[in-house]
Structures are given as structure tokens and as C-alpha cells.
Amino acid sequence: MSDEPVLTVRDLRLWYGTPRGSVRAVDRISLEIGAGETLGLVGESGSGKSTLGRGILGLLPEGARSDGEVLYKGRNLVGASQRELRRLRGPELGLIFQEPMTRLDPLMRIEDQFRETLQQHESKLTNADIRRRSLDTLGRMGIPPTRFRQYPHEFSGGMRQRIMIALALVLRPSLLVADEPTTALDVIVEAQILRILADLKENFGTALLLITHNLGIVAEACDHVAVMYAGQIVEEGPARDVFAEPKHPYTRELLRSTISLDTERLHSIPGAPPNLITPPTGCHFHPRCPDIMRICPVKDPIETRHDGDRRVLCWLHGPEREIPPGGSEPIEQERIAVAEEA
Amino acid sequence: MSAAADPLVSVRGLKTYYSIRGSFLDRLVGRTGAAVRAVDDISLDLRKGEVLGLVGESGSGKTTLGRTILGLVPATSGSVEFEGRDITKLSASDLRELRRRMQIVFQDPHASLNPAMTIAQAVGHPLEIHGLAHDRDQVRARVAEVLERVGLSPVEQFMDKYPSDLSGGQKQRAVIARAIILNPVLLVADEPVSMLDMSVRAKILELMLALKRDFDLTYLYVTHDLATAKFFCDRIAIMYLGRIVEIGPSEAIYEDPKHPYTQALLRAIPEPDPRRTIPRDLPRGEVPDASRPPLGCHFHPRCPRAFEVCGWEARDLKELLERRWAQMGEEGFDKERAAVGPAESLNEPATQARLHGHGGASGAELAGLLERARSADPADPFWTGVKRIAAENGALEVDWFDPVDPRLLPSGPVEVECHLYDEAALAEAAERRGARIP
Numbered sequence: 127m128s129d130e131p132v133l134t135v136r137d138l139r140l141w142y143g144t145p146r147g148s149v150r151a152v153d154r155i156s157l158e159i160g161a162g163e164t165l166g167l168v169g170e171s172g173s174g175k176s177t178l179g180r181g182i183l184g185l186l187p188e189g190a191r192s193d194g195e196v197l198y199k200g201r202n203l204v205g206a207s208q209r210e211l212r213r214l215r216g217p218e219l220g221l222i223f224q225e226p227m228t229r230l231d232p233l234m235r236i237e238d239q240f241r242e243t244l245q246q247h248e249s250k251l252t253n254a255d256i257r258r259r260s261l262d263t264l265g266r267m268g269i270p271p272t273r274f275r276q277y278p279h280e281f282s283g284g285m286r287q288r289i290m291i292a293l294a295l296v297l298r299p300s301l302l303v304a305d306e307p308t309t310a311l312d313v314i315v316e317a318q319i320l321r322i323l324a325d326l327k328e329n330f331g332t333a334l335l336l337i338t339h340n341l342g343i344v345a346e347a348c349d350h351v352a353v354m355y356a357g358q359i360v361e362e363g364p365a366r367d368v369f370a371e372p373k374h375p376y377t378r379e380l381l382r383s384t385i386s387l388d389t390e391r392l393h394s395i396p397g398a399p400p401n402l403i404t405p406p407t408g409c410h411f412h413p414r415c416p417d418i419m420r421i422c423p424v425k426d427p428i429e430t431r432h433d434g435d436r437r438v439l440c441w442l443h444g445p446e447r448e449i450p451p452g453g454s455e456p457i458e459q460e461r462i463a464v465a466e467e468a
Numbered sequence: 469m470s471a472a473a474d475p476l477v478s479v480r481g482l483k484t485y486y487s488i489r490g491s492f493l494d495r496l497v498g499r500t501g502a503a504v505r506a507v508d509d510i511s512l513d514l515r516k517g518e519v520l521g522l523v524g525e526s527g528s529g530k531t532t533l534g535r536t537i538l539g540l541v542p543a544t545s546g547s548v549e550f551e552g553r554d555i556t557k558l559s560a561s562d563l564r565e566l567r568r569r570m571q572i573v574f575q576d577p578h579a580s581l582n583p584a585m586t587i588a589q590a591v592g593h594p595l596e597i598h599g600l601a602h603d604r605d606q607v608r609a610r611v612a613e614v615l616e617r618v619g620l621s622p623v624e625q626f627m628d629k630y631p632s633d634l635s636g637g638q639k640q641r642a643v644i645a646r647a648i649i650l651n652p653v654l655l656v657a658d659e660p661v662s663m664l665d666m667s668v669r670a671k672i673l674e675l676m677l678a679l680k681r682d683f684d685l686t687y688l689y690v691t692h693d694l695a696t697a698k699f700f701c702d703r704i705a706i707m708y709l710g711r712i713v714e715i716g717p718s719e720a721i722y723e724d725p726k727h728p729y730t731q732a733l734l735r736a737i738p739e740p741d742p743r744r745t746i747p748r749d750l751p752r753g754e755v756p757d758a759s760r761p762p763l764g765c766h767f768h769p770r771c772p773r774a775f776e777v778c779g780w781e782a783r784d785l786k787e788l789l790e791r792r793w794a795q796m797g798e799e800g801f802d803k804e805r806a807a808v809g810p811a812e813s814l815n816e817p818a819t820q821a822r823l824h825g826h827g828g829a830s831g832a833e834l835a836g837l838l839e840r841a842r843s844a845d846p847a848d849p850f851w852t853g854v855k856r857i858a859a860e861n862g863a864l865e866v867d868w869f870d871p872v873d874p875r876l877l878p879s880g881p882v883e884v885e886c887h888l889y890d891e892a893a894l895a896e897a898a899e900r901r902g903a904r905i906p
Contacts, residue, residue, distance in 0.1 A: 170665040171636075258798050270790035271801050282754045283526075312525035312692060315754055317736035317746045339666065342738030346746050366742040383667045385695045386739050387722070392670035392699065398635055 130200075131158040132300050132333040133182065138194035138204070140174075140181045147403040151177035153357035154194070159350075161300065162327035164334040166344030166365060168380075169354035172399050178354070179303045179337045183219050184211040198301065217247045220299035220332075222290055224306040229290055230278040236264075236289060237274050240296060247297055263292040266329060267322060284315035291322065295330055302326070305337045320347045341384050345369055353377045356400050356410035363436035373438040375417045409441065413460070417442060421453035474552075475513035476654060476686050477537060482510045482546035484529075484536045488759055502759045506532035508710035509546070514654075519680070519687040521697040521718070523733070524707035527755045533707070534656045534690045538570050539563045550654070568598055571647040575659035577639035581631040588627040591615065591646045598650065614645040617682075618675060637668040641675065648679060658690040673700055694733055698722055706730045709758055709766040716882025726884040728773045753787070763817050764871030765887065771849065776897040777887050779871030780853020782821040786814035788850050792841050804837055819868040831859030838864070852897075855904060869900050 140152035151174040159165045169175040180186060182196050184203055196203040198218065203211065215221070223229050231239060240260035244251055251259070261271045267288040278286060287307060294302060304323065308316040324347045326332045336348055344351045344365055352362040353374065361374040372378040382393040397414040400406055406413050412422040419441055427439045428448055441449060484507035506529040514520050514537075522530040535541040536556075537548050543556040550570065555563060574580045581590050592611045595601040608627075615623040618641040631639055640660060647655060657676065661669040673696060680687060691697050697704055698718060705715040706727065714727040725731045732751045751770035756762060762769050764779015769787060771778065789808065793801045809826030825834050835857055842851055856867040872893055876885040887893035 170667060261798050261801070265794045265796070268791075268794055270794040271798070272790055272793060272805065284754050312755070313694075314525065314732055314736045314751055317738070317750050320738065320746060321750070340738060341666070341740040345740045345742040345744075346738045369740055369742045380667065381740055383670055384740050385666070385669060385673075385693075385699060386741075387695050387698060387734065387737060388739065388741065389695065389699060392674055394670040394674075395667040398637075 131160045132163075132199065133157075133159045133335070134195070134197040135182065136195040136197070138178070138181065138192070138196060140177055140186065140190060140192050142187065142190040144403070149402045150357050150405070151402055152181060153402075155357075155359050157352055157359065157362065159301065159333045159335060161333055162331045163350065164323070164327065164336060164348045166348030166351040167335060167337045167354060168339065168341055168344055168351060170339060170380075170399055172402070173354040174357040174402065175337050175354045176305055179305050179335060182335070183215060183221055183303060184208075185221070216243065216299070217297045218299055218301065220294035220297065220302040222287075222294050222302065222304040222307045224309050230286060230293075232278050235275050235277055236269075239289075239293060240264075243293055244296060259296055260292075263296040264289070267292045267295075268318075284311055284318065287311060287315075287319055288322070291319075295326075295332070298330065299332065301333045301335070303335045303337070306339070307336070308343065309338075309340075316343075317346075323347050341369070341381060342386060353380070356405050357402050358410065358439060360411065360439045361437070363433075367433070367436060373432065373436065373443055374411075374440045375415050375442070376411045379414075379416070409439075416459065418457055418459050419453065420455045420457050421449055425453075474516075476516045476551065477514035477688075478547075478549040479513070479537065480511050480547050480549075482507055482533070482536060482548060483544040484532050484541055485544040504758045505529075505710045505761065506758065507536060507543075510710075510712055511546075512705060512712065512715065514686060514688060516653075516686055517680075517684060518702045519689055519700055521689045521691060521701035521704040522707060523691055523694055523697050523704055525692055525733075525755055527709070527758055528707040529710040529758075530690050530692075530707050531658055534572075534658055534688055537688065538567070538572060538656055540572070564598075568594075568650045569652050570654040570656070571650065571652040572656045572658065573640075573643055573647050573660045576663050577636055577643050578631070578663075580643045581639060583631055586628050586630060587615070587620075587634070587642050590631070591642060591649060594646060594650050600650075610649065611645075614649050615642075617648070617679070618642070618645045620645065636664050637672060640664065640672055644672075644675065644679070648683065648685075651683070652685070654686050654688070656688045656690065659692070660689075661696060662691065662693060669696065676700075694722075695737055706733070709755065709761050711766060711885060712876060713767065713886065714882060714884045715876070720881040724880075726879055726882060726889060727767075727886045728771045728888070729767050732770075732772075752791070760817060763819070765874045765885075768849075773888060774849040775852045775887070776869050776900040777872040777893050778849075778853065779873075780819075780850060780868045781871070782814045782816055782818045782866070782868075784850055784853070785821065785866060786811065788841060788848065789814075792844065807833060807837060819870060821866045823864040823866070825862060825864070831862050831864045834864035835859045838866075852901075855900070872896065 135155060135157045138152055138155045141148050141150045155178060167175050181192060192204050194204060241256050244256050244259065269285060269288055308319050311319060320343060323334065326334055338344060348365050351365040351368050352359045355376050361368060361377045368377065372381055379395045383395055395414055400410055408423045408425055409427045412418050421441050427441050428445060429437050429439050430443045430445055431437045485503040485505050488502045488504060510533060522533060524530045532541055536543050539555045547554045548556055588608065588611050591614060592607045595607055601607045612623045615626055620626045620638060620641050661672050664672060679685060689697060689700055701718050704718050704721045705712045708729050714730050725734055735747050736750060749772055753770050762779060763781045768774040768778035769784050806827045807825055807829035811823055813821045823834055825831060838857060853868050855869050858865045874885045874887050876883045877890055879889040
């Protein structure tokens with residue numbers, strides 16, 4: 127990690143009102159991404175991972191509120207004006223969505239999509255510059271220049287996603303947020319796109335926040351991983367270490383329930399992720415946790431740091447001085463009926 | 469196929485084509501447009517009590533095959549025998565009668581349930597459709613029974629709820645309950661867990677395995693996901709562009725995949741084990757247009773091991789040039805593109821192409837361009853298929869060897885449709901290597 131992270135998030139909270147109460151989608155999250163570094167953000171649906179990704183870029187729905195700090199190169203984006211955010215989005219902060227087809231204008235040739243994007247942010251470019259920059263970026267994504275004048279519908283799904291990535295990269299942003307960029311793609315094409323994302327740091331030096339529900343994708347493409355549950359990061363650290371030896375029971379159970387070619391026995395986590403209006407008291411995972419202790423439902427867990435660059439939000443890892451006598455005694459987990467499951 | 473007792477489903481020479489509507493004029497003069505060969509001459513047996521996985525990427529034809537077997541999509545030709553009757557020849561009413569015995573579970577549980585029906589109404593609906601709902605209390609009792617069986621208990625909590633009140637996993641359980649309420653013998657499960665969160669998938673798969681045991685069901689599991697298929701299936705059929713390219717017992721397919729496509733699919737799965745990474749030599753490109761499939765083996769343009777007999781043709785040269793141009797600087801591209809021109813002859817499935825030089829470029833210059841492309845990547849399998857390159861009368865002529873269509877042949881415990889496992893094709897390739905004109 128370089129000295130000055132590209133992105134520093136500190137105590138970020140994002141919430142929005144619904145008729146049933148306020149949804150705390152992101153609940154005091156802190157994280158850092160350095161230049162050329164890839165952070166994988168994993169969680170199940172409803173964990174708040176997409177809200178966090180959008181919140182960092184200031185792309186929250188009307189009525190959403192935020193609090194805390196999102197420092198991009200030292201500038202706090204929380205509370206920044208819409209105008210300033212719009213100016214930063216593109217040349218500084220890039221975004222890649224899940225559905226490439228719905229994000230390209232179907233009536234515009236690829237050439238014109240690039241022209242519009244580049245002219246919007248770098249008005250001094252000549253036509254020749256625009257063409258060179260576009261073809262160069264597309265070429266690195268494996269899109270031949272012969273197809274520069276075609277329309278989005280003339281491309282396959284994987285090519286559209288490559289075009290989307292090229293469209294984000296052509297402005298050379300320092301930070302790229304990719305929200306489930308391969309979910310709609312077939313496995314071989316997914317692997318091709320993951321290769322491109324894994325090579326981003328060498329080719330572009332971009333900091334990447336990769337949001338996914340698939341732990342396999344994180345293992346393939348990311349240096350660091352942050353695991354989200356019910357609006358909080360419950361564990362973070364170097365991907366290799368976290369996968370080899372997960373500290374949080376949720377990370378461990380999620381890894382065990384992922385069906386891969388190595389899976390020998392099916393495993394699942396009982397119950398369902400909680401709603402974010404009235405999450406469980408104490409540790410939000412306690413109703414589903416196989417390692418539940420007396421303290422877990424009663425007291426909010428405190429983040430602890432381990433081995434230098436790992437952190438975990440779980441009473442199993444202390445801090446000891448905060449646990450009252452008898453607090454670490456295991457207790458019987460209530461049986462969760464199928465009726466309560468996801 | 470093995471000599472197992474009567475198969476439950478026996479598919480022979482099945483073709484399902486979707487016609488692409490031509491122009492107004494075409495229709496006026498009765499010309500038919502092109503066709504997408506979604507299922508292209510497939511034969512297989514589904515044995516009673518087994519789980520057969522149909523695995524492939526989008527566009528492989530796996531979903532169409534599953535639906536044709538149920539009679540939901542009309543077959544173009546061939547036969548599908550279910551319990552001894554050819555369903556492709558049955559009338560609509562006979563087919564409906566038969567559907568009691570064959571059911572389907574779709575991918576999206578949210579779209580599979582009518583939002584205006586309660587769970588009890590939805591699950592009991594098949595009884596009504598098939599005229600088995602004589603008495604309300606009886607229907608309700610039967611619905612309660614199947615809901616209990618799929619784990620939606622206490623059932624009173626679910627009977628009168630609407631789909632929007634249920635989680636994804638719960639909805640899929642309700643969809644499964646609806647599928648088993650008529651006591652079917654065959655269940656086609658089309659990606660039943662791929663829309664669900666990781667932590668729920670195992671539960672639904674376990675439920676389906678338990679139901680299979682208890683009710684003696686036979687499953688056709690349609691999926692793109694080789695990881696869940698490994699767990700779930702007794703046998704696996706790998707599909708690519710309407711064809712089965714490899715079929716055999718699961719253990720054999722996973723332990724020793726034969727077809728280069730099967731090998732690629734297995735290696736491309738992102739594994740949560742950080743010690744393993746995705747290999748760099750993945751097949752290039754994507755599944756091509758099924759209305760104009762590649763000549764010979766449909767997989768050859770992407771295959772890292774393709775050779776002389778696999779069906780190399782003009783369109784492969786176009787792709788080769790485009791790959792070259794994508795990596796080239798703008799100036800190099802502009803120059804080469806100007807010399808090659810639009811090269812329309814490279815858009816056709818043909819084993820001969822004639823390229824006229826543009827902007828004053830001679831045939832010899834075009835030949836030089838091809839030589840540069842070859843020396844940039846001499847190991848590209850494309851070059852094995854080129855029979856002759858010659859500059860004649862200001863044009864460039866390229867000939868490829870004739871395509872040889874692969875057939876599904878036994879190889880150890882599996883059957884595979886690949887020339888690498890066909891002695892005759894290997895011998896033919898060796899002969900061609902000698903016959904190449906430099």
C-alpha cells in the first residue's frame with residue numbers, strides 16, 4: 127500500500143427513511159484503498175455492499191442521508207456539492223455496473239459514446255486525440271478498432287462489458303468502483319473480465335473497489351477483502367490470509383457454504399440476513415452464529431486488530447478487558463425454523 | 469449408452485430450430501429465413517431415478533433441450549420418448565395429461581409465482597388445472613402436506629401469504645411444492661439455485677435431493693454452474709452451440725475432462741482458494757451466433773488445441789486480423805486496414821477466400837501482411853488449417869482444408885465429440901500436414 131491511500135472511508139453511515147422506519151444500510155464503516163490496490167467487498171444481498179459503493183461516489187437515492195468521511199485524495203466527499211461530485215465522477219471516480227446493456231446508449235455508436243465521455247471532461251481534445259485514446263483503451267480490452275463505429279446491440283455481452291470498462295478507464299480515473307461486473311456473464315467470459323480487472327493495477331495503476339457476492343471472484347482478483355454483514359464490515363484483511371484462516375464466524379460459514387469444485391459436503395448458514403431497520407442487538411450475526419457467547423446478544427462488538435493488517439468485529443477475538451466475567455461462556459443457539467430462512 | 473433398463477426419457481436425433489423471420493419480401497415469396505439451431509441432432513437417455521446435468525453457457529441450447537423434452541417447445545424433428553410415448557407426436561390434450569407426470573422448476577422464483585395468488589392458491593393451482601380439485605378442504609390439506617414436505621412450516625404461517633412476503637429461498641421452496649403436488653416422475657430444474665444467495669443454495673439442493681429419494685424422482689438439471697452440478701448430478705452432458713460435446717458419469721467428467729471446452733469451463737470457475745488463480749490461456753472470444761455456427765467443430769475458433777481437420781475457414785481469418793488490430797497501434801491498423809479493405813469475402817462460412825488489395829495494395833503485399841501476422845504468433849492453431857496462400861492476379865487467395873464434422877464417440881467411460889479422440893481424424897490431419905502448400 128502506498129503512503130497516501132487513494133480512498134479513505136471513516137465512520138461512514140448511510141441511511142434512508144422508509145414507511146417502516148429508517149434503514150441503516152451502512153453503519154459506521156471504515157476502509158482504505160491504496161493506488162493500484164484492489165479491495166473486494168463481499169456480502170449477501172441486503173448486506174449494504176451496493177449502497178456503500180454508490181455512497182462512496184455520492185450516487186445515493188433522493189432522501190438518503192450520510193454521515194462520516196469519504197476522503198478521496200484528502201478531500202471529503204460527504205457533503206460535497208452535486209456539482210463537485212459530477213466533476214469528479216469520470217476523470218477521478220469511475221463506476222462499472224452489472225448490466226452493460228442497460229448502461230450504454232443503444233442509439234449511439236461506440237465511437238460517439240467515447241467522444242461524448244471524453245469531451246465532457248476534457249474539452250480541449252482534438253478528434254484525432256479522441257480516436258487515439260479510445261482505440262488504445264478499447265484495444266487493451268480486446269475490442270478491435272474495426273468495430274469502433276458499431277452500435278451496442280452488435281456486441282456480445284462480454285464485449286459490452288469490456289466496452290463499459292474501457293469507457294470508464296479512458297478518463298484514467300484513480301478510483302474505480304465495479305459493482306458485480308461479471309454477474310450477467312458466462313463463466314469463461316467472466317474469467318476473461320476478471321483477468322482484465324486483475325491486470326488493471328499493472329496497466330493503469332487504478333485503485334479498484336470490487337463489489338461481489340462471489341467469494342471465488344475476490345480470491346481471483348483482489349489483494350484485500352472486506353466482508354460485510356448487516357451494514358457493517360465484520361472482517362477485513364489480505365485476501366489470502368482471510369480465506370486461509372477466517373477469524374469471523376460469518377466469514378468462515380460463508381466460505382463453507384460456497385459451492386465450489388472442492389466442495390465435499392453441502393453446508394448452509396441457518397436463518398436469513400436481518401432487516402436493517404431493526405437489526406439484532408449486540409452483534410448483528412448472533413442469531414445465526416454457531417459460536418454464540420453470553421455477551422454477543424447484549425453488547426455491541428468492538429473492532430480488534432490482528433497480525434498488523436487484519437481486523438475483525440467479533441467478541442471471540444476480544445478485547446478481553448471489555449468482556450464481563452462469564453461473558454465468553456458459550457450459550458445454546460435457538461433453533462431457527464425454515465420459516466425464518468432466506 | 470449403457471444397457472440400463474428402459475430409460476424414462478429417450479431422445480433420438482432431436483432438432484429444435486427457431487426460424488429467424490426474414491424480410492417481408494421473403495415471406496411474400498415463401499422463402500424462409502435463417503434458423504437458429506438451438507438443439508442440433510441430440511440423442512440421449514435419461515434413466516429412471518438418475519440426475520442428469522445439462523451444462524453449458526448461454527446460447528448452448530440447454531434450456532431449449534429441457535423444454536423440448538417437456539413438450540413446451542415444439543421439436544423440429546427427431547423423437548422424445550417419455551415412458552414409451554413419443555411426446556413430439558402427441559396432441560395438446562394428450563400432452564397436458566402427460567404433464568402431470570413431468571414438471572419444471574424455473575430459475576427465477578420471483579417471476580414463477582403469480583403475485584396476486586396466495587401461496588396456498590399457487591401451490592394448489594395444478595390440482596385445479598388438471599381437474600383434481602374436487603373439494604376445497606381436500607385441496608387445502610394436500611397443499612399443507614406438500615408445504616410441510618418442502619420445509620415451509622408451520623404451514624399456517626405460509627398458506628395465506630403472498631409471494632412478496634417470502635424470501636427468495638422460501639419462494640423457491642413454494643415453487644418446488646407446486647411442482648411435486650401432482651406426484652410427477654420427472655422434474656426439469658432450470659437453474660433452480662442460481663438466483664439465490666450462496667448461503668441458501670445448499671439448502672435448496674439438499675431439499676431437492678431429499679425429495680428425489682423420497683418420491684423416486686428423476687431430474688434433468690439444467691445449469692451453467694459446474695460446481696453445483698458436480699454435487700448434484702449422476703451424469704453430466706456438456707453442451708455447446710446446440711450439440712452435446714461430452715457426456716458421461718460425473719466423476720469421470722470432473723476427474724478427467726476430455727473435450728477442450730469442458731477443460732476450459734472447469735478451469736474458468738473462480739475458486740475461493742487464493743492459492744489457485746485463473747489461467748491465462750482461456751479460450752478467446754465468446755459463444756458465436758447460433759444461426760451461423762462455425763464450420764466443422766463449432767468450438768474450433770476458440771479452441772486452444774484445434775488442428776487441421778477442425779473446420780478452419782474465412783471467418784476465422786477475419787477474427788485473426790481483428791485480434792491483431794486490437795493489439796496494434798492506431799497507425800499500423802490504419803495502414804493494414806486500408807490495404808485489406810472491407811474484405812466482405814471474410815464474412816462467409818467458406819474454405820476459400822479471395823482478397824483484392826485496396827488502395828493500390830497488391831496480392832503480394834497482402835500475402836506479406838499475413839506472413840507478418842503468422843510470425844507474430846506462429847503457434848495460433850488457425851495456421852494449422854491453412855492449406856494454401858497464394859498471390860495471383862493482384863489478389864490474395866487463401867484456401868483452408870475441408871472441415872470434418874466431429875461425432876460423439878466413446879472414449880473410456882465417457883463419450884466425447886472431438887477430433888483429438890478420433891483416430892481417423894488424427895490420421896487425416898497427419899496426411900494434410902504433409903499436403904500443405906507453403
